[in-house]
Amino acid sequence: MLNCSRRKLLRAATSLAAVGVCGGVATASVGMSQPAPGLAAHAAARGMFYGCAIDHDTLAGPPAALAHVPAECSMVVGEYSFKWDSTQPARNDFSFTRADAVMDFAERNRLRVRGHNLLWHEAVPAWLPKILTSANGEALLTQHIEAVAGRYRGRMAHWDVVNEVVQPDDMQPLNLRDTLWTRALGARCLDIAFEACARADPTALRVLNEFGTDYAIPWQERKRAALLTLLADLVARRVPIQAVGLQAHLDAAEVTLDQAVLAKFVADIASMGLKIVVTELDVRDDRLPADPVARDIAVADHAGAWLDAVLPNPAVLGVLTWGLSDKRSWLDAKFPRPDGLPQRPLPLDDKMSRKRLWSSIAAGFDGLTPRLANRL
């Protein structure tokens, strides 16, 4: 494993090489006339993968833009298509048009697919909370997972079986978030979901996916501790969880990124025999000044510091960003910039040119000791 200072040098070199510098002023982004190997090639050289979230609107977009997905990625995840309100919009009325479109695109382009997600308190169809009870909850959840995970049996690399279940402030047992699922089934909803997924698609890596574990701030310190306690309970009870997804929705203006805290958190997860996937990386810049070059540098450096703390752990399998280009990010709706400018949270700009963040992710892989290629 390279030491930190060598990774920093490598990061700087990669960043300059990949981003044009004209007259001493670095441009915000430059086109790559002959695209160098994509991020997936940098990842694969270290036995890892890189991918991004796509969806039906990505697939319906300009083919020239869509072509960047297979050029950069070896994996994709549906940003919305596999969620409950997309796949079972009406009770017992399953709809796989959008999910099939993502899967078909991926398989045509020899990309692996992450399923996202099977148990969540959001993206819930309107009919579900109206009828869900402790009496029918297990059957409803099991039926859904059997139908959705079963449909893609053998074709899905991972499933985010359980999404965003930790919320210490809700004061629930095991620090679980108070949701329609825990009110109906208690903590058993996790066991039911993981066991149903293991039966429906034994080959998909079963992941618990979580956000808010990135910074040395009180609520995230509580969340990291609560997540570790939950994971220890699940592992001790032999619930068939195999991995943890760290969403990594980062904030370039956050000054409490502590690499030692992050590295220990990742090591604590790995010590339980669990793998780790960086599942939704992006970097909000709404609290930064408008200048795109300054934003790109801050976003790239922030992501680089996070990646340099996390990627060296051999339990980490790969990285996905929550989108590929700034053309579309959930962040613009969630955290609109005061100046109204679109955010610049992703590896490619709105013209599909590689940015400093692209170089920073590449350097994050390049700085690692190669590890055995994983098919997880």
Ligand code: G3I
């Ligand atoms: O496509 C339908 C459209 O047909 C329908 O008319 C319309 C009616 O509201 O909804 C459209 O679906 C929207 C969907 O995105 C696809 O664009 C949903 O309203 C909207 O709520 C949904 O937002 C997604 C959100 O999860 C909720 O599912 C965001 O795009 C997506 O980025 C966000 O992703 C989450 C991860 O799943 C979990 N981690 C956090 C992350 C960011 O919130």
